[in-house]
Amino acid sequence: MSRPLPAPSRRLLLTGALAAAFSTAVTGCSSDSEASAGGGRRLRIGYFAFPSGDLIVKRRKLLEKALPEHDVSWIKFDSGAGVNQAFLGRSLDIAALGSSPFARGISGSSPIPYKVAWILDVAGENEALVARKDTGVTGVAGLKGRTVATPFASTSHYSLLAALERAGLRASDVKLVDLQPQAILAAWQRGDIDAAYVWLPTLDELRKDGTQLASSKEIGAAGRPTLDLAVVSDDLIARDPQVIDTWRKVQAEALRLLKSDPDGAVRDVAAELNIPATDARAQLDQGVFLTPEQVASADWLGTDGTPGRLLSYVTDTGRFLAGQRQIDAAPSPDAVRKAFYLKGLPDVLK
Structure with missing residues (x-):
């Protein structure tokens, strides 16, 4: 795919990629969806095997302890593409999702029925563009004509496009390949790709x-x-908004633990990722984790009735993706605003 595709064809391509990701991510999860339809007490949580407070919540069973009457299921995804498809299929209640796939999800005439309710982390050195040393490439501009992999419809995909633009390149100047993280590693080891933008x-x-x-x-x-x-899904907001307050509280606790109990946080992340503690510590050090108070501040998510700067970040992301022909049209500022669920903030954090 070395040349830019017309918008309809690109959309079909991305739709196929999303469907494939969804099929892989939620295999075997249909029983969860069916069970939740009747009882309303099942919580289906989508997460990534990525160093964050989310893994602390999962490892310490903070949500299960706070909501003993709920049957909590944690479903692992490889990228935001699968998360978006799962929400379309009403197979998730709450999930981690990058800001770029979120901007995609709320675009178009039929936006995905979900809203942003929390910020898990800000991307730092934990997502990056790396070229194989044997290519001799030492700058982004040197990727012209090269094969570059990234998971399409992800924050890494968005950042890759931004990096190319900063270097004076168009997406068509490189051969973009849509691969999930494990497939990227395999392609890298085989020498099939020259560079990749991906996360830890x-x-x-x-x-x-x-x-x-x-x-x-x-x-x-x-x-x-x-x-x-x-x-969080619109269904959950309508059905049980108190659960969202509880979710925020345990996520806030995890953010505080990252700072107050760094050794314990390292052990939790190491256990969840099945890696040595030294690796877990190094990976956590590459992320940017806000305090709960910062999350609910005007600089980031904001409070009920007063969205923070995240509103403009998501709006700008949508415009950039539309300009790159990754989506048909950017979501309007009003559509972005309606995709924020801020009820209860900041009081729920006290």
Whole structure:
């Protein structure tokens, strides 16, 4: 796919990629969906195997302890594409989701029925663009004509497009390949790709014999930040909004534990990712984790009735994706505003 596709064809391509990701991610989860339809007490949580407070909540069973009457199921996803498809299929209640796939999800005439309710982390050095050392490429501009992999419809995909633009390249100047993190690692080891934009822990494997060309930290500082958000289904908002308050409380506790009990947080993340504690510590150090108070501040998510700067970040992301022909049209500022669920903030954090 070395040349830009017309918008309808690109949309069909992305739709197929999303469907494939969804099929892989939720295999075997249909029983969860069916069970929840009748009882309303099942909570289906989508998460990533990515260093964050989410893994602390999962490992310590903070949500299960806070909601003993609920049957909590944690479903792992590889990227935001699968999360979006799962929400379309009403197979999730709450999930982690990157800001770029979120902007995609709320675009168009039939937006995905969910809303952002929390910020898990801000992308830093934990997402980056790396080139194989044997290519001799030392700058983003050197990728012209090269094969570059990233998971389409992800924050890494968005950041890759932004990095190419900053270097004076168009997407059509490189051969973009849609691969999930594990597939990226395999393609890298075979020598099938020249570079990749991806996140931890796959990113650290690429760094071992690669040259980092850009990171989401520097791209964010240049005006295109990406974040990992927590989104909640419209069904859950209507059915049981108190659960969302509880979810925020345990996520806030996890953010505080990252600072007050860093050793314990490292042990939790290491256990969840099945990696040594030294690796878990190094990976956590590459992320940017806000305090709960910062999450609910005007600089980020905001409060009930007063959205924060995340509103403009998501709006700008949608405009950029539309300009890159990744979506048909950017979501309007009003559509973005309606996709925020801020009820209860900041009181729920007290």
